[in-house]
Structures are given as C-alpha cells and as structure tokens.
Amino acid sequence: MTAAKEINLTLKVWRQNGPDDPGGFEVYRAEKISTDMSFLEMIDVVNETLTLNGKEPIAFDHDCREGICGMCGAVVNGRAHGPEKGTTLCQLHMRHFSDEDTIVIEPWRAKPFEIIKDLVVDRSSFDIIVQAGGFISVNVGGAQDANNIPIPQDVVEKAMDAAACIGCGACVAACPNASAMLFVSAKISQLALLPQGKPEAARRASAMIKTMDELGFGNCGNEAECQEECPKEISITNIARLNREFIKASFFSSVK
Amino acid sequence: MQLEAKSPEGPLAEKWDRHRFELKLVNPANKRKYTIIVVGTGLAGGAAAASLAELGYNVKNFCIQDSPRRAHSIAAQGGINAAKNYPNDGDSIRRLFYDTIKGGDFRSREANVYRLAQVSNQIIDHCVAQGIPFARDYGGLLANRSFGGAQVSRTFYARGQTGQQLLLGAYSSLSRQIAAGKVQMFPRREMLDLVLVDGRARGITARNLITGEIESHDAHAVVLATGGYGNVYFLSTNAMASNVTAAYRAYKKGACMANPSFTQIHPTCIPVHGTYQSKLTLMSESLRNDGRVWVPKKPGDNRKPELIPEADRDYYLERKYPSFGNLVPRDVASRNAKEQCDKGKGVGDTGLAVYLDFKDAIKRDGEEVIRKKYGNLFQMYEKITGDNPYETPMMIYPAVHYTMGGLWVDYNLMSTIDGLFVLGEANFSDHGANRLGASALMQGLADGYFIIPYTIGGYLAGTGFSEVNTDDEAFKESTAQVNAKVEKLLSIQGRRTVDDFHRELGHIMWEHCGMARNNESLEKAKSMVQTLRSEFWEDVLIPGVDKDFNQSLERAGRVADFLEFGELMIIDALSRQESCGCHFNEDYQTEEHEAKRDDENYSHVTAWEYTGDDREPVEHREPLVFENVQPTQRSYK
Numbered sequence: 001m002t003a004a005k006e007i008n009l010t011l012k013v014w015r016q017n018g019p020d021d022p023g024g025f026e027v028y029r030a031e032k033i034s035t036d037m038s039f040l041e042m043i044d045v046v047n048e049t050l051t052l053n054g055k056e057p058i059a060f061d062h063d064c065r066e067g068i069c070g071m072c073g074a075v076v077n078g079r080a081h082g083p084e085k086g087t088t089l090c091q092l093h094m095r096h097f098s099d100e101d102t103i104v105i106e107p108w109r110a111k112p113f114e115i116i117k118d119l120v121v122d123r124s125s126f127d128i129i130v131q132a133g134g135f136i137s138v139n140v141g142g143a144q145d146a147n148n149i150p151i152p153q154d155v156v157e158k159a160m161d162a163a164a165c166i167g168c169g170a171c172v173a174a175c176p177n178a179s180a181m182l183f184v185s186a187k188i189s190q191l192a193l194l195p196q197g198k199p200e201a202a203r204r205a206s207a208m209i210k211t212m213d214e215l216g217f218g219n220c221g222n223e224a225e226c227q228e229e230c231p232k233e234i235s236i237t238n239i240a241r242l243n244r245e246f247i248k249a250s251f252f253s254s255v256k
Numbered sequence: 257m258q259l260e261a262k263s264p265e266g267p268l269a270e271k272w273d274r275h276r277f278e279l280k281l282v283n284p285a286n287k288r289k290y291t292i293i294v295v296g297t298g299l300a301g302g303a304a305a306a307s308l309a310e311l312g313y314n315v316k317n318f319c320i321q322d323s324p325r326r327a328h329s330i331a332a333q334g335g336i337n338a339a340k341n342y343p344n345d346g347d348s349i350r351r352l353f354y355d356t357i358k359g360g361d362f363r364s365r366e367a368n369v370y371r372l373a374q375v376s377n378q379i380i381d382h383c384v385a386q387g388i389p390f391a392r393d394y395g396g397l398l399a400n401r402s403f404g405g406a407q408v409s410r411t412f413y414a415r416g417q418t419g420q421q422l423l424l425g426a427y428s429s430l431s432r433q434i435a436a437g438k439v440q441m442f443p444r445r446e447m448l449d450l451v452l453v454d455g456r457a458r459g460i461t462a463r464n465l466i467t468g469e470i471e472s473h474d475a476h477a478v479v480l481a482t483g484g485y486g487n488v489y490f491l492s493t494n495a496m497a498s499n500v501t502a503a504y505r506a507y508k509k510g511a512c513m514a515n516p517s518f519t520q521i522h523p524t525c526i527p528v529h530g531t532y533q534s535k536l537t538l539m540s541e542s543l544r545n546d547g548r549v550w551v552p553k554k555p556g557d558n559r560k561p562e563l564i565p566e567a568d569r570d571y572y573l574e575r576k577y578p579s580f581g582n583l584v585p586r587d588v589a590s591r592n593a594k595e596q597c598d599k600g601k602g603v604g605d606t607g608l609a610v611y612l613d614f615k616d617a618i619k620r621d622g623e624e625v626i627r628k629k630y631g632n633l634f635q636m637y638e639k640i641t642g643d644n645p646y647e648t649p650m651m652i653y654p655a656v657h658y659t660m661g662g663l664w665v666d667y668n669l670m671s672t673i674d675g676l677f678v679l680g681e682a683n684f685s686d687h688g689a690n691r692l693g694a695s696a697l698m699q700g701l702a703d704g705y706f707i708i709p710y711t712i713g714g715y716l717a718g719t720g721f722s723e724v725n726t727d728d729e730a731f732k733e734s735t736a737q738v739n740a741k742v743e744k745l746l747s748i749q750g751r752r753t754v755d756d757f758h759r760e761l762g763h764i765m766w767e768h769c770g771m772a773r774n775n776e777s778l779e780k781a782k783s784m785v786q787t788l789r790s791e792f793w794e795d796v797l798i799p800g801v802d803k804d805f806n807q808s809l810e811r812a813g814r815v816a817d818f819l820e821f822g823e824l825m826i827i828d829a830l831s832r833q834e835s836c837g838c839h840f841n842e843d844y845q846t847e848e849h850e851a852k853r854d855d856e857n858y859s860h861v862t863a864w865e866y867t868g869d870d871r872e873p874v875e876h877r878e879p880l881v882f883e884n885v886q887p888t889q890r891s892y893k
Contacts, residue, residue, distance in 0.1 A: 167323065
C-alpha cells in the first residue's frame with residue numbers, strides 16, 4: 001500500500017472500435033492521481049483529459065460503483081478486477097498502486113464475450129444460461145406463508161454464499177478455458193440447497209449446463225483461478241455440487 | 257386539469273379488496289392480444305414484467321444496463337419491511353401503515369399507504385418461494401431486524417445484500433418468462449421519448465446504446481419503472497446511470513410531476529473525500545441497530561476518537577430522542593448530523609462527518625456476532641476508506657439517496673396520461689415527504705408483483721383501442737425530435753465536458769436545494785441553474801458520433817434533462833412554504849429545529865404540468881384527506 005497522497009502512472013489500455021476491429025494497446029499518462037480514488041475514478045480523470053484533447057474517452061462498463069451490480073470489470077496487470085482479493089474493479093483503490101507504476105488494462109477475453117468497444121464486452125450469454133433454468137417456477141400469488149418451511153441456518157447461509165454471485169464474468173476471464181462453471185454452479189447450488197428449489201433441481205442442472213456448453217464456454221480444469229479472482233469469493237465447492245447435481249440428473253432422474 | 261386520486265370508497269381496510277372486485281378483468285384468452293411496454297428492470301419493473309407475462313400479456317421490457325440483473329435496486333443493503341409480526345412484538349398492518357404515513361410526515365395518500373402495508377406480507381411469501389435466502393434464526397424460521405422510524409422489528413434481510421437478492425429473484429422470474437417467449441428483452445436501450453396516440457400512451461422511442469440507432473416500439477400501455485433522480489446532485493448513492501430522462505420526457509408529454517423537491521438525504525454514508533469523486537457510498541441504516549452516533553462535545557476537538565473519553569462525547573441522538581435513539585427516521589438523523597457539523601463539532605479531515613461507533617456492541621455481543629450481521633458492510637467501508645471499523649469508529653455523513661417525488665399517479669398507479677403507469681421510485685406515491693428505511697424494496701415489489709397486474713387489467717379491459725403501429729405519424733415525429741436533439745448536442749463542440757457541467761449543477765442543488773433550504777437561496781439557485789443550462793447548450797463538448805457506443809453522448813442527454821429538472825425541483829421547493837419531512841425550509845422550523853408543517857395550507861400533493869420550454873409549469877394540487885389518522889407534529893423523543 002502506498003503512503004503517497006498523489007501518484008503518477010503510465011497506462012497501457014486496450015482500445016478497440018468494435019467487434020471487427022483488430023484493436024491494440026494505447027499508452028496514456030495518468031497524472032496526479034489521488035490514492036483515495038477508486039480505479040474507475042482514475043479512468044474518469046484520464047477520460048476527461050482525453051475528451052478535452054479531442055480524443056474519444058475509453059469506453060468501459062460500470063454502474064453502481066459499490067461492488068454489487070457486476071457491471072464493471074477489466075483485466076488489470078493480468079488479473080481480473082486487479083490485484084486485490086475479493087474486490088471488484090470499482091472497489092479497487094489507487095492506494096494499492098505505487099508512483100510511476102505501469103498498469104495494463106484489458107477487457108475480459110473469452111470467445112462467448114464478444115468485445116463491443118474498448119473494455120466493454122457482451123455478457124448476454126450469462127442471461128441465456130439463467131433463462132435455461134436458473135429460477136424456481138413459481139407464479140405471483142400462490143405462495144404459502146413464508147415461515148411454513150423452516151430452513152436450517154447453515155443451509156441458508158451456504159445458499160447465500162452462492163447467491164452472492166454478481167454475474168460479472170471475472171471467473172470466465174480468469175479461466176484459461178473460459179469456463180463459466182463457477183457462475184453456473186453458484187446459481188445451481190443456491191437453488192439446489194433450498195427446499196423450494198428441489199423439485200426442479202434435475203431439470204435445472206441439465207438445462208443450464210447444456211446451454212453453457214452450447215454457448216462455447218470451456219470445461220473446468222480444476223485450476224481454481226475463478227475462485228481466486230471472484231470478487232465475491234464464491235467457492236469452487238459449488239462446482240463440486242454442480243457436478244453432483246449433474247450426475248444425479250443424468251443417472252437418477254427421469255427428467256433430462 | 258383535475259387530479260383524481262381515485263381512492264376507493266369504504267373503510268380503509270376494505271378499499272383494496274373492494275377495488276379489486278370492481279376493476280374489470282381481461283379474460284385469459286384475451287390477455288395475449290395485449291402488448292405492454294415496461295421500461296426498467298429493477299424491483300418494480302422486473303417484477304411487473306415478470307408478473308404481467310405470467311398472466312399472459314405480451315411484454316416488451318427495456319433496460320439501460322447490459323442485463324436486467326443490474327438495475328440499481330441491486331444496491332439496496334439493509335432489508336425489506338413487512339407486517340408479519342413474526343417476532344410477536346406488536347406489529348400489524350395498521351402499525352406498518354401508521355409508521356409509514358407518519359414517517360412521511362403526513363404528505364402521502366392514506367389509501368395507497370394502507371394497501372402497501374396490506375400486500376407487504378405476500379411479498380415475503382413470494383420471495384421465499386422464489387428461493388431468496390433471507391436470514392434465519394437457529395430454528396430455521398425467518399429473522400428480523402429493526403430499522404429507523406419503527407419500534408418493532410419488521411425488516412427481513414439477506415445479509416447486507418437484500419436488494420441484490422430480491423432483484424435476482426425478480427430477474428429469475430423474468431428470465432423464466434423470457435425463455436417462455438412472453439417477455440421480449442431489450443437490454444442496453446435508453447428510453448428517450450414517450451409516444452402518444454389519441455392522447456394515450458402507445459409506445460416509446462428508445463436509443464440502442466450499442467449501435468446508436470433510434471428505435472420505435474408500440475404497445476397498448478406503457479409502464480415506467482425507471483427509478484429516481486438523485487443524480488441531479490451529481491454526488492449521490494445512486495448508480496452512475498440512474499437518471500430522470502424517461503420520467504422527464506414523459507412529463508414533457510403531459511404526465512404531471514409530483515413533489516419533485518422531496519429528496520431523501522440518507523444519514524449514514526461514507527463522507528466526501530475529493531473533487532474527483534464520482535459517487536457516494538451508503539452504509540446501511542441497519543448499522544444504527546448497533547452503532548452509536550456521536551461527536552466530541554467540544555468544537556474543534558481533533559483528538560483521535562479512541563482518545564476521547566466518554567465524558568467528552570455527545571451521543572446526540574440518544575440524548576435528544578431517548579425513545580428512538582439512534583433509530584430516528586432518516587431526515588431527522590441527517591439534519592442532526594448537519595447541525596452538529598455546522599456547530600463545528602464535525603470530525604475527520606473535512607469536518608463534515610460524525611462517528612458511528614461499534615465499540616459497545618462489540619463489547620456486548622463479541623466481534624463474531626457483529627461480523628455476521630454487518631461483515632460485508634465493514635469490509636466495504638475498509639476498502640473505501642482504509643480504516644478498520646472493528647477498531648476505530650466509522651465516519652459517516654448524509655448523502656442524497658432516494659427521491660420521494662416522481663411522476664404523479666392515481667390509486668391505479670396511472671399518471672395523468674391515459675395508459676402510462678408509473679411504478680417504484682419513479683412515482684411519488686407512498687412515502688410522502690420522507691421514506692422509512694426498508695420501505696423502498698417493499699414499495700417496488702408491491703407495485704410490480706401485486707398492484708399493477710390488477711390495475712392495468714382494469715385499464716385495458718375498459719378501453720377501446722385503435723390500431724396503432726410504429727409507422728404512424730406520432731412515432732415518426734417522436735423519432736425526428738429525438739434525432740434532432742442528438743444532432744444538436746453533438747454539433748456544439750464546446751470547451752467543457754459533460755461531467756464538468758454535471759458537477760457544477762450538483763453543487764448548486766446540494767448547496768441550495770439539499771438538506772436545508774431557504775427562500776432566498778432557492779431564488780438564487782433558480783437563476784444559477786438557468787445560466788448553467790444556457791452555458792451547457794453553448795459550450796458542452798461531446799466527442800464521438802451518434803451511431804456508435806458513445807457514453808459521453810448518453811450522459812449529455814441525461815445531464816441536459818437534469819439541468820431542466822433541477823429548476824423544477826427548485827420551483828417546487830419554493831412553492832411549498834412550510835417544512836415537512838425531508839423538505840426543510842429554514843424559515844419554518846420549531847424551536848427545537850424540527851420541521852414545522854403547515855397543514856392548514858400545505859396538506860396536499862403538488863403536481864406540476866409542463867406548458868412549454870420557456871414557460872413556468874402550472875401547479876395543481878391534490879388535497880390530502882386524513883380520515884383514519886390524525887396528522888400530528890412528529891415526535892421521536
């Protein structure tokens with residue numbers, strides 16, 4: 001952690017005009033960056049300068065800037081969401097960098113995440129996976145009293161650990177195979193753990209995994225890079241649970 | 257124009273039931289003949305799109321982010337209220353109703369608020385059925401915690417991520433309907449105009465944020481659930497994309513804007529630390545369950561907090577409000593923080609902060625218990641500030657958080673434009689002049705899951721529709737107007753960036769139309785905003801082109817609307833010559849510096865009608881009638 005209040009940096013930023021543009025790195029200076037700034041505020045400052053110099057600012061996705069919406073993300077010095085553990089890019093602060101550092105900033109790189117512009121990628125494949133079965137089929141109006149089914153505290157805590165996924169895509173970006181297993185396993189786990197999700201568990205696991213494969217995400221190689229880079233520290237034990245759910249669905253369920 | 261609230265007749269507790277019976281129904285086979293546009297995918301919009309599709313309507317759903325799962329409801333931390341009375345501590349529908357209407361300083365409609373309390377319990381039932389992992393006690397039943405403005409524990413929560421979990425619940429239901437083909441999803445779209453045919457809302461004009469194409473979409477009715485406008489202040493706890501544009505453009509098409517000056521300033525946010533700052537971060541109000549708010553007794557006492565002995569600390573909320581203590585409503589907590597800082601007792605580098613101290617709670621319950629309750633909030637605080645709140649008190653200061661004002665709606669949630677419905681934070685309806693904590697999630701989901709599915713049916717069944725499609729003149733005209741505005745923005749090529757203007761606007765609004773206002777400074781602010789607006793249209797610099805992914809252009813359109821809307825907020829604040837809830841006009845206060853209402857003259861909702869760019873809006877008033885509660889001077893002592 002740096003003690004200086006202000007630092008100067010060199011940025012190597014990936015610029016790409018659209019999916020068909022080959023793209024490439026450009027080098028910018030980021031001067032007088034307060035160490036209290038977030039990483040995205042640092043990019044804001046660079047973008048203001050680019051704009052005033054008649055250039056197009058760096059396009060990047062971001063919204064809540066408090067680490068929960070899952071919109072932001074870039075590979076910083078080779079690490080998804082940067083060097084801090086359990087941190088989204090918007091919650092990464094410049095006090096973790098030193099004066100005259102060079103920072104390389106790239107978009108998520110994975111075949112199913114096409115680049116829209118600069119650091120902005122298309123993650124709609126995640127939505128398509130959820131549409132395949134990441135839900136409990138319950139219509140509004142028919143629910144029984146919320147306290148009718150007690151759920152042991154440890155079970156609901158595990159479900160919550162999995163449900164904390166923000167769908168940012170860092171797991172895919174971190175994986176050499178561009179596997180989406182951590183993302184998919186988080187949703188399958190959350191719903192398989194809870195009694196409300198059990199009736200559809202088999203169909204859900206089969207359908208989500210099939211869709212994930214069809215969209216071009218790779219296989220899990222058990223390297224655990226996803227867990228390392230996940231800003232919400234989702235555990236790969238969820239992948240183990242996904243595999244169990246998949247085997248149960250494949251061998252023991254009449255629903256495929 | 258006559259504002260008709262359409263509150264049903266009959267005893268309060270029977271109004272909603274009676275109304276549901278009286279509303280016309282659309283036969284199941286006919287529902288598929290109707291198309292409904294829903295703009296927004298937050299708790300209100302996502303819930304509405306999902307539940308309307310479940311009923312069989314065709315839904316076109318739009319969102320500004322890359323996925324419907326990212327709407328700003330996701331950032332709500334603390335919880336959602338319901339009148340379940342599981343803790344057996346005296347809660348009831350009537351008490352939730354009363355707390356909400358009192359918390360809003362008696363500036364909301366009785367029938368709406370009562371209905372909100374009535375459906376609150378069904379929301380929890382539905383969310384549990386969706387698989388939302390609410391916190392539970394050891395016996396496996398649902399846990400509750402307390403929030404400001406209530407003396408019962410009625411808040412359900414999922415760690416400090418309740419909004420995220422509820423939103424992902426709505427998103428999962430929505431995803432199921434997308435897969436079923438009943439919802440057509442349009443992500444990365446921004447609504448830029450409302451299209452009216454024969455005086456009815458029949459479609460929207462939207463910009464595809466990837467390609468820059470302007471698109472027309474038709475429907476039988478339009479539902480706006482586009483959230484609040486807190487970003488008019490530049491710095492707020494809102495997400496960066498939160499804006500007023502959709503609501504404001506609907507206002508320009510004839511929907512009245514109600515109480516726009518009612519803005520909630522949340523008491524527990526991380527203080528401002530620099531001019532480059534892009535947003536403020538909220539620390540959930542639930543922290544006030546265990547944290548104690550204090551400042552040094554002596555102004556200018558800049559010892560480290562650990563070194564200030566108990567005798568030199570002023571736990572001012574506990575001292576002034578012994579019955580509610582640290583859990584007074586948000587407006588009261590915020591104003592008191594400002595008052596302490598104005599007296600020179602503020603702490604931190606800027607003097608614009610107060611302490612929120614967990615020392616006693618940690619001593620009482622142990623660090624593990626506190627970590628379990630607030631772990632992620634403490635972690636977030638440490639990430640942003642570099643301080644560890646387990647060891648040293650948090651520093652907090654109020655920040656803009658929520659807007660109670662919004663498009664005026666009747667009991668059916670329909671605006672003054674036929675066929676335009678407005679849900680969630682985008683409408684003005686349920687929170688009066690101040691919203692209680694954990695009530696925004698309740699209202700968003702109530703509107704989306706349990707109210708609009710009934711009331712929109714009544715509208716559709718009772719209306720004869722002409723054939724409309726996007727080739728109609730009204731759509732072409734709207735597209736031409738939207739294109740002209742985009743071209744105009746890009747043609748200026750001035751010297752100042754969009755953010756630069758936005759920051760200046762935010763500063764004016766915060767200083768003059770923020771936590772405390774007075775007539776003189778509001779008048780001044782009005783002309784400052786006008787001047788800034790004309791500078792914007794002469795000197796803004798927007799790089800890039802229109803038919804492209806152009807984030808500067810997106811922001812420019814939003815800031816252009818904020819520059820007009822800000823003036824409307826000021827006009828509204830000036831028209832209300834009283835103080836109530838969050839609208840604190842310094843010229844109207846009690847001897848103890850509490851908001852002094854004037855029920856004789858201001859017991860009404862103000863709804864503004866647009867009459868042209870160069871004209872003052874016309875003021876309409878919906879009188880508020882209280883048959884079931886007696887408006888009193890709020891006291892939390």
